[in-house]
Amino acid sequence: MATLAHLFIDEKFIDSAHDSFEAVAPGDSRYFLLDPPTTLKYIRGFEPERVSISTMLGSNFLSSLATFDVVFIHALTDHARAVVAKAPESVNFCWIGWGFDYYELISKRGDRILPLTAAAVANATQSPESTNLDRVHFNARIKRAFARLSSLKSRLKLDKVLSQVGPGRSVEVSMLNKIHHFAPVLPEEGTSILHRGDLHFSLRDWNYGVHETIASFPTRQTNQGTNAIIVGNSATPESNHFDAFAHLSDLQFDGVVVCPLSYGSAQYANLVVQEGERRFAGRFKPLLSFMDISTYQSVMSNARFLYMNQRRQQGLGNILMALYAGTTVVLREENPLFCSLGNLDLPVVSVTDFDPASPPPQCDLNSVRKIVSDHFGRQNQLRRTRALIDACITSRPTLSQA
Incomplete structure (x- = not known):
């Protein structure tokens, strides 16, 4: 029996992942919802374990990840980045990419936005209405944060970690190299990323079924x-x-x-x-x-x-x-x-x-x-899920690799 962990936020593909993993390895997985909202919007098929920011950045949770055979990251969100950055080197991470979370490794965002759309976004960003709207949202977030001082303290801790990881930041590459397996949406995207020369994932074939x-x-x-x-x-x-x-x-x-x-x-x-x-x-x-x-x-x-x-x-x-x-x-x-x-x-x-x-x-x-x-379809999706689990377990990082 394998021991698998899944890290994610409330997003629309998670029910599909739960279905696939439970079909091929029933009961082997634990599902951790990071920084959970009060009410779930997208996850409807199961009840995940809810992990607050303070818990996910705490030593007990981080060290527990090393006890799993594989820890699957469903989209490298800011929350997941912080967990990987703080986790022990021995954790066997597998990053299941969504596209938005790895395209900065392939091309600059500006190169992906066409002229008319770029101009519209630039004009809106510079408008007084946009600035005022951003300020209103910012003030509302601050008020909510101060209403819960413990939450504010946790978010400040998260912000401190995120000041070092993320596209172009100081320890982004070293953080990414703590991830041993990477499953992009398309195999050729993974190949493009490896051509950079500074990242060393093992590429895996898996994505969410339809x-x-x-x-x-x-x-x-x-x-x-x-x-x-x-x-x-x-x-x-x-x-x-x-x-x-x-x-x-x-x-x-x-x-x-x-x-x-x-x-x-x-x-x-x-x-x-x-x-x-x-x-x-x-x-x-x-x-x-x-x-x-x-x-x-x-x-x-x-x-x-x-x-x-x-x-x-x-x-x-x-x-x-x-x-x-x-x-x-x-x-x-x-x-x-x-x-x-x-x-x-x-x-x-x-x-x-x-x-x-x-x-x-x-x-x-x-x-x-x-x-x-x-x-x-389902048959091929389940085959790929079983193959992903087996490949990740067979090729665990060793202490020397870490």
């Missing part, structure tokens, strides 16, 4: 949905909404523009809503509240297009859902998913070739669904 979503997906028999296009998957500048909207205007797209914005930055979401309403008026439909999976499936299956304008991989689950539904997927060619999915014979259209007036790619939807199910 079997729960595709198993119950309402599918059409043709890929001729309503005249609607879904733009992006979250309220993040890397989605390049402003450039996508300009492109759709140039193409004279006259359908409904649906924009999922419930996940990410609320301030950026407000900017996107303003621009969407300016360009498309009543045809613009922002999705500002978190949806249950069946409702989101319905939105996806009734759209003709999913337009992902990111220069990096993002929203793979959304893309696979769209392909399974028969929705035409539009990606930038520099996005590594464009080649990765194309190599699986999945039909994707480049942004430069996209014409909403043209017929969709000719493909057999049953074949597309089989490819998605074979590569990303």
Whole structure:
């Protein structure tokens, strides 16, 4: 019997991870929710063990991590960074990357944001309204912190650790080299990171499954949905909404523009809503509240297009859902998913070739669904989960490596 630990915050992929690990190694894992909120927003399938900031940075919790065969980090958030930085060298960490947490190791953020979106974000950041809004939020955080002095003390301790770790900070590389295994979303991303020469992970093949979503997906028999296009998957500048909207205007797209914005930055979401309403008026439909999976499936299956304008991989689950539904997927060619999915014979259209007036790619939807199910469905997901556990246990760091 293995002893496994999982570190995470309240995020939408954690239920999927719990399902996969419990299916192949029932009862072997403990699930630690770092700095838990009062009410969980995304985790609904199980009850995690809640670990406060003071506990997670305390010697008892940190030393206990060395007793597990593997400690899985689900996204290298600030909380996870602090734990890795303070943990003993002998802890066998496996970092399951999400993209946002490692792309600074591949390219600068500014290189991933297109001109119109960059300009909109820069203008908003410099505006008095933005400054005042930031000040209001900052003051509210300070008031809440002073209302709980113990919390303030813990957060100051966390801030002290984070002043040294994070992109470009003094001990970031040494902190990352305490992580022995790394599972990026795409293998080629891991290879790019290792080409830096200063990081020494063992690359692993694992990511979150989409079997729960595709198993119950309402599918059409043709890929001729309503005249609607879904733009992006979250309220993040890397989605390049402003450039996508300009492109759709140039193409004279006259359908409904649906924009999922419930996940990410609320301030950026407000900017996107303003621009969407300016360009498309009543045809613009922002999705500002978190949806249950069946409702989101319905939105996806009734759209003709999913337009992902990111220069990096993002929203793979959304893309696979769209392909399974028969929705035409539009990606930038520099996005590594464009080649990765194309190599699986999945039909994707480049942004430069996209014409909403043209017929969709000719493909057999049953074949597309089989490819998605074979590569990303439950059976393969459980195989990869078992292989990940075995590989991480077999290749534990030794004291000399540490």
